[in-house]
Amino acid sequence: MLKYLAKRGITYVVMIFLTTSAGYFLAVSSLKPALLEQERIPRPTPEQVANSMRLKGLDPDLNPWERYVDWLTGILTRWDWGRSPNGAYINAEFGDRVWISTRLFLASIILTLVIGVALGVYSAARQYKFQDRVITSYSYLAYIVPAPIAYFLVQLGAININETVGERIFFVTGISTPGLAPGWAQFVDMLAHYVVPTVAITLVGWGAYQIAQRQYLLDNVNADFVRTARAKGLTRNQAIARHALRVSFIPVAQSIAFTIPAIFAGGFFAEKIFAWPGVGSWSIDAISLQDVNAATATLAYGSVIFALGAILADFATTLVDPRVRVQ
């Protein structure tokens, strides 16, 4: 198993390298930070711009290959991912933002999974009954409503609560209130900031898992092996819980591992709307600010997360399905 995972790991490292390199070439040949510099007032001379860029390692006069070699050497020898046109260091910026993104999404991913799978099982057990219809209709609705609108509605709801109570219980944007002393007050403040985005992302997210889990379980509820289990003397519910559930979880486990990277790297709507400056919003900003190194770094981050997800999917599948265990 370890050997197998190591093999997969190497494959993914190669893949990440190729994606990131290709991304760098694309970015370096299409993003021109020097052009933005020229819109400053007072307008700097082209020499000044070129000089300032050169100092930040973004020399526009070098050809893409030379810049790629410089960039790669920096990463490989010093783990230095370069600088932004505004002078900021990618490494430092990235560290802050990854932490923010992780804080924003981790809790909601776990909640989404647990609630989605649990509701999927619950609704499958009550197929076509009232509860099933309500839950599944909701999931389809969550599918249809664009995420920004749903987030916005949750924000409005939170504001409504604040107004009804007459006190500001929830913060609808931002990470924390600056200037609070560490301790209980800061913890409560963090929670107050945390609740609204977490609830919003969870509410929108679980639908997909609920639908998938319900569908896969229903496919297995009438399977021959469930009938065998009942013929042994298990009640229908016991047979489903012991035999059908695990089999139906195999495809879900795989899809879970692959959606995690999508949420992490693609959560820019949530980050923008709730004003959490994470990786997602950074990747969009990087493109509009013609920031070659930041754009490439977010791309690299996306592929690393994807590879982790894929290895996690392999691992999860092997865990629940003996048929794919490698000898």
Added chain:
Amino acid sequence: MSSETTTGATQPARPDVERLHLAGLHAPTDAVLSVRDLNVRFNSENGAVHAVRGVDFDLMPGKTLGIVGESGSGKSVTSLAIMGLLPPTAEVSGSVRLNGRELLGLSDKEMCKYRGNDLAMVFQDPLSSLTPVFTVGTQIVEALTIHHPGMSRAAKEARAVELLAMVGIPSPKDRLKAFPHEFSGGMRQRVMIAIAIANNPRVLIADEPTTALDVTIQAQVLEVLHTAQEETGAAVVMITHDLGVVAGMADDIMVMYAGKPVETGAVDDIYYNPRMPYTMGLLGAVPRVDVAEKSSLVPIEGMPPNLLHAPTGCSFAPRCPLASDACLDGEPALAPVGGEAGHAAACIKSGSLGGSVDVHEVFAAPPVPVSRFDAIPREERSTVLELTDVRKHFPLTRGALIKRRIGTVKAVDGLSFDIREGECFSIVGESGSGKTTTLLEIMEFHPDQDGEVVIGGLSNKQAADTKTKARMRRELQMVFQDPTGALDPRFTVYEVLAEPLQNAGMDRGAIRKRIMELMQLVGLQPDHVNRFPNQFSGGQRQRIGIARALAVNPKLVVLDEPVSALDVSVQAGVINLLDHLRAELGLSYLLVAHDLSVVRHISNRVAVMYLGKIVEIGAVDRVFDNPRHPYTRALLSAIPVPDPQLERTRERIILQGDLPSPLQAPKGCNFATRCPVFAALPPAGQEKCLTLEPPLEPASAGTDQQFACFFPDGELDEDMLVAHEPADQHAP
């Protein structure tokens, strides 16, 4: 999600209550399972389907009841109703008593006390009946845990090992940790039987337990069931469509048709003295592997009735050649027939259907067709297909990026045979023996193939251009196993049949004329050409498949299991049609079938394949009556014959294990690992079998029978021979 076996919204009316009461009083008190007036209704979009309509039977301890019927006759629904495993939407009424306790009306939870304990079941498809994510051991132990929560872990494991050993799984202790996908189909069915008998059930229901298995494996599994019954003393309900399978096992038979028992009785009465035209037809529709005499099979025309509407007359009347107006007047009840105790038939004419009535006359079986080629000696007829040393080897590789070759799968290994005009040549063998690969190689038409395939004088070595390929293809057409899958559901029959003709460049008028001809040829109504395949029954669809193959007037038709997906009564009609077409059009057939009875009935010559090689070949009567190769002998002895007396005394060769994987094939004779002769040979002889490959040699001068074995007359190993003493199983 509770599944309650409701006694139904349709409470039995007053007369039924009385009937049940009376039946209850008269039920033998020592019956382990008593079923009275069992009715099952399913609600469908079109209304209630009355799937089981009044089934009564008593099962005595240790006895075997065979329930026989075609698909849709309600036999599986009956068994599921007894087990309480029908979906909650099914309405079940009547009475099912296990040792005197009523089971119908119990809740799912209450039913669990009996299921798997006193009442166990083995299902049809062993591949899907075990949970793929749990080990075999876990699944056996679970059956024990449910009913014996107090049993210690060690005791349960010991019992599981004992059970696996009982059903014949080698090294049972290690195999406990194996997952179902590591077992073959036959092995999984053994595990299913082990689970079923884990708690020494009083009643064991086996629902088509061998239908999905090869004949050699079927013989093994039936043997295991027999052992299981002996060990547990359970009464067995054996559900099957194959009259051969139950002939040797059952004490009593119940024949079901349209949800109702139409004839019940002791096994000998049913087989030798049937009194219901349907039973007679079923028996006449089955080809016999042990009879050379050529007579047409009995076809039962038409389809079983739709159970949405209550029948007003005898449900078999529309298909019965003896039906008269009186038959349409009310459904006949099961009534005792003269003389034999316990023999009852639901037919108003059962009195006149004594033993002397010939079923072929009753059902107007067509005369045996005679081909114009039959009179010409085989050597003088021209060759339509010739294979010379055809090989197909697949490399077996391991590794993801860099593939290492770790072996070769010799799917077809040096095959040579020819087919002459007007003859039917069959290839038989277990699954995995290379039959299908042979067909694919014949249809390949590629110069790079290993070996030469000559079709109608054209060799695959010349088939470089599409024109030659098209010419070869016109000489040879194929009929597929699954008639439903082989027809495009969105093509009308007209479009299906017109396609090959358009390809051949025929004009529209000629196409129309040819299609009408074809429809008549295969016995379909020409005005049905604008229907879609789903508007036809299975047998009719296979007829469309045959018509499609015949459209371009081929010389040779390749038939890949043409009747294995069809019910017995329908199968007889299709076989008769194939026989008729061969004679009338002078066709040659290349038939691949696992059912040796069908092969014997329809073919002239036969080749027996084992692991990619022909081990015996020759005229069908020669090979079947005087088999020389031990594998042929084992195959033939494994086939059950619908003749109870013969079945009871027959000696069977039970091959051990499954077809070996091609990687484990021995250097010398492929068959040595399973050979009953090899097992009994002295070491010197064994050495020869293991090192030298026996060549295909003529059996004797004057016949074309050839076989590949060094010791065709060798003694058979005693351990692989099984014969049941008549007294042992059928004590009076």
